[in-house]
Amino acid sequence: MASEIDYYQQLNVSRDCDGATLKSSYRKLAMQWHPDKNPGDAEAEAKFKSISEAYDVLKDPQKRAAYDRYGHEAFTNGGGNNAGGGGGFGGAAFNDIGDIFETIFGGGAGGGFGGQQQQRGPARGADLRYDMEITLEDAFHGKHTEIEIDVSVGCDACDGSGAEPGTGVRQCPTCHGHGKVRAQQGFFVVERTCASCQGRGEVIESPCHVCHGEGRVDKPQTLEVDIPAGVDTGTRIRLSGKGEAGARGAPPGDLYIFIHLIRHDIFEREGTTLFTRAPISFTLAALGGEITIPGLDGEKHEIRIPAGIQSGKQLRQRGAGMPVLQGRGSGDMVVQIDVETPTRLSKQQRQILRDFQATETGDETPNSTGFFGKLKDAWEDLTE
Numbered sequence: 001m002a003s004e005i006d007y008y009q010q011l012n013v014s015r016d017c018d019g020a021t022l023k024s025s026y027r028k029l030a031m032q033w034h035p036d037k038n039p040g041d042a043e044a045e046a047k048f049k050s051i052s053e054a055y056d057v058l059k060d061p062q063k064r065a066a067y068d069r070y071g072h073e074a075f076t077n078g079g080g081n082n083a084g085g086g087g088g089f090g091g092a093a094f095n096d097i098g099d100i101f102e103t104i105f106g107g108g109a110g111g112g113f114g115g116q117q118q119q120r121g122p123a124r125g126a127d128l129r130y131d132m133e134i135t136l137e138d139a140f141h142g143k144h145t146e147i148e149i150d151v152s153v154g155c156d157a158c159d160g161s162g163a164e165p166g167t168g169v170r171q172c173p174t175c176h177g178h179g180k181v182r183a184q185q186g187f188f189v190v191e192r193t194c195a196s197c198q199g200r201g202e203v204i205e206s207p208c209h210v211c212h213g214e215g216r217v218d219k220p221q222t223l224e225v226d227i228p229a230g231v232d233t234g235t236r237i238r239l240s241g242k243g244e245a246g247a248r249g250a251p252p253g254d255l256y257i258f259i260h261l262i263r264h265d266i267f268e269r270e271g272t273t274l275f276t277r278a279p280i281s282f283t284l285a286a287l288g289g290e291i292t293i294p295g296l297d298g299e300k301h302e303i304r305i306p307a308g309i310q311s312g313k314q315l316r317q318r319g320a321g322m323p324v325l326q327g328r329g330s331g332d333m334v335v336q337i338d339v340e341t342p343t344r345l346s347k348q349q350r351q352i353l354r355d356f357q358a359t360e361t362g363d364e365t366p367n368s369t370g371f372f373g374k375l376k377d378a379w380e381d382l383t384e
Contacts, residue, residue, distance in 0.1 A: 007054035026055040052195035125244035125253035136264040140296040142229035158208035160249040162215035167206040172197035215248035230325030235259040272331025
């Protein structure tokens with residue numbers, strides 16, 4: 001490489017930074033040192049090429065891993081870094097082994113030896129993520145709401161072109177409009193994205209005074225969002241074209257809204273099924289009856305309690321659960337019964353229970369009678 005300065009230092013980032021931090025730092029430096037903003041300044045042009053070279057390596061996970069391990073030696077296998085003339089294989093440029101096979105066997109844009117790759121168009125804007133918390137009631141009924149985000153949008157002053165009104169663009173003098181430059185590296189000729197024009201093949205004559213040639217500016221945006229009924233944690237809602245604006249008039253990315261449900265006081269959700277626990281008195285459990293559970297649908301659901309029900313028993317109310325997302329019908333409500341033993345008894349209640357206890361034969365509670373009967377038999381076997 002032309003410079004032995006650490007790539008991370010060139011971009012003012014730490015070695016463990018993520019891709020977003022890397023991109024943000026590069027954008028600021030590129031805007032500061034861009035040749036269009038520093039006409040005739042050789043030092044600024046060299047600085048711009050240097051940071052572009054560093055970003056070209058670090059933004060690629062494989063190149064970054066190689067650089068982290070070997071440093072600049074990972075890219076200096078006997079080759080130089082001069083743009084221009086080709087060599088070997090008729091001047092064909094190879095980015096990786098796949099490009100070699102494409103060129104030899106006629107694949108790719110040009111086909112054959114020395115084929116010219118097709119120039120890429122303006123880069124589409126980045127997709128964005130927004131995390132939204134909603135209640136279980138909102139998920140049940142659906143919701144129309146608004147969100148506010150800071151996002152890059154097309155610059156109004158230059159209509160997204162990046163050029164000052166009344167001016168235009170010219171062919172990049174470094175790559176002569178190809179968007180790529182070639183460098184000899186030993187036996188191969190390696191093709192790289194042009195650092196001067198970032199692969200566009202053209203440079204702006206006079207950058208827009210508002211967006212500084214980017215064609216986009218950061219602005220707060222208020223967006224309307226329709227949350228459909230039946231969404232769950234992890235549901236992703238896509239707002240097409242509401243992501244980051246593309247540079248210089250390129251199409252915008254998309255905005256993805258990720259749903260997170262707030263914990264509910266009564267219900268737990270599993271798919272379209274709603275679960276809840278209902279404590280009932282031991283007399284209701286013994287005699288049977290009904291309880292009322294208000295549902296998220298606004299209805300009062302009558303749950304029949306069969307006589308003799310035990311703790312842990314689950315009763316199902318069909319169709320009282322969550323609606324099916326973008327479908328028909330609803331899931332069920334499942335009520336788990338917890339029989340509550342009384343802890344505060346009046347004198348009269350205690351006497352009633354004693355009178356009842358005196359009439360017990362064991363047939364009223366077959367499970368406990370059977371359990372203790374097995375214990376008695378086991379003890380007698382041990383003592384024989």
